[in-house]
Amino acid sequence: MQEAFDLVIFGGTGDLSRRKLLPAIYAGLVAGRVDAASRIVLTSRSGLEGDVAAWLDGIFAENVPACGVDAASLKQFANMVTVIELGLTDGGEDWEALQSLLAGNSDRAIVHFLAVPPSVFTRTCKLLGDYGLNDTNARVVLEKPLGHDLASAQAINAEVGRWFDESQTFRIDHYLGKEAVQNLLALRFSNIMFEQLWSARTIDHIQITIAEDLGVQGRGAFYEGTGAMRDMVQNHLLQLLCLVAMEPPARLDADSIREEKLKVLKSLKKYTADEAEQNIVRAQYSGGAMAGEVVGSYVDDLDLDGDSTTETFVALKTYIQNWRWADVPFYLRTGKRLPDRFAEIVIQFKPIPHSPHEGWGKHINPNRFIIRLQPEDHLALRMMVKNHGSATEALREVEMNLDAVGDDATRLGPYLRLILDAARGDQSLFVHREEVEHAWRWVDHIVEHWQASDAPLKTYQAGTWGPYEVHHLMVRDDRQWFHETSGRLSNG
């Protein structure tokens, strides 16, 4: 088990803390991954009236931890939690109180988790510095978004860097904490078979999809003006792309992995305005139906007065311009209010060069390696075999399941894993400042094209897979989006 540590969540009574962090840490305690001697300090502008246990109980009723909730564990967890009133504008008595609260266990790791808007990251880090809460035991975890463009990200990184050095700074991308993502690294780098196949010689193309069925209700203040490119592509999708495409690192340590990811980001193709128009689709959902219910448009969901040009869907084709991936398209897509919630990477291999049986022809599906991150973890290879019992030439596609059995890590979720890594000082699954900045460079370039273009934002009905152009992106290349549900093969 991880040694006891202190976790301070700034914005501790806010949305992220309630929905993801507290349920994850509670589940970690019950699973024996979090030492009960650890302390969790939640800072809040207005403090908390009443009993912590009752408050936590209410939170867990809405955001049920993976292990469920039992009275004894809840009591134990509540004893670990302290809620304090703390302003993030100026220091003062509340900061002195935090300082003395943390002084008791000076040899422990202290993780400061900034679950607050990026606009207050730098002020909070300065206050942590002013009150001496940034010594070598301390780490700061920065939740995305890290800025809204290159300039703002650089400003945040520079300012945070005045108080915490890079080895203490943990930029979180919770997608990197997902079990299937780590399994992808294990499979790629512990099996010679995959590495031999992992290049333009054998791979036809790669698809990465993060589809969400939810809209953006309740997140308008953040989402309007941010959009899917900055909210999802700049971080989660590009990070997944890096892990799929990077060269084998010399060691699976933070420096080596981050160095390789950075090379991928530097090799991403930069589009001219015309190319961007041809290869990137952006759209916003209009009203529609989801699971038989009428749902509103983006503008309705946010209760906006006029129109909005914020995209809730992006699909794009890009290339990594290096030796390994020359001419292999990477298709990325993400959107809100799609028919289903899933995240999946599909590595599609080339078709066989010659069919030795004339009856096979179109019946041979290309091999595919599927890495599903959610709703459940799943790794599988899809291959052709002889259809058992029928004529020699009859083929059937089967799935070779590569899932590990009996691990509860999936249930515990990515945030627990990442918080424990931060407490241990392991940065392998966190994002280096240069990665963030390079990702912004690439995204800014696209956004500049959008801003200069007079092409209107496309729309798609809520509950559909996006506008026609998204399908066209594939079909014109003689390919299709692949979507697998419950073991059934279908094309989205």
Ligand code: BG6
């Ligand atoms: C967040 C985005 O980073 O990731 C959200 O800000 C998005 O808009 C969320 O809904 C998706 O995360 P997950 O793990 O639920 O797929």
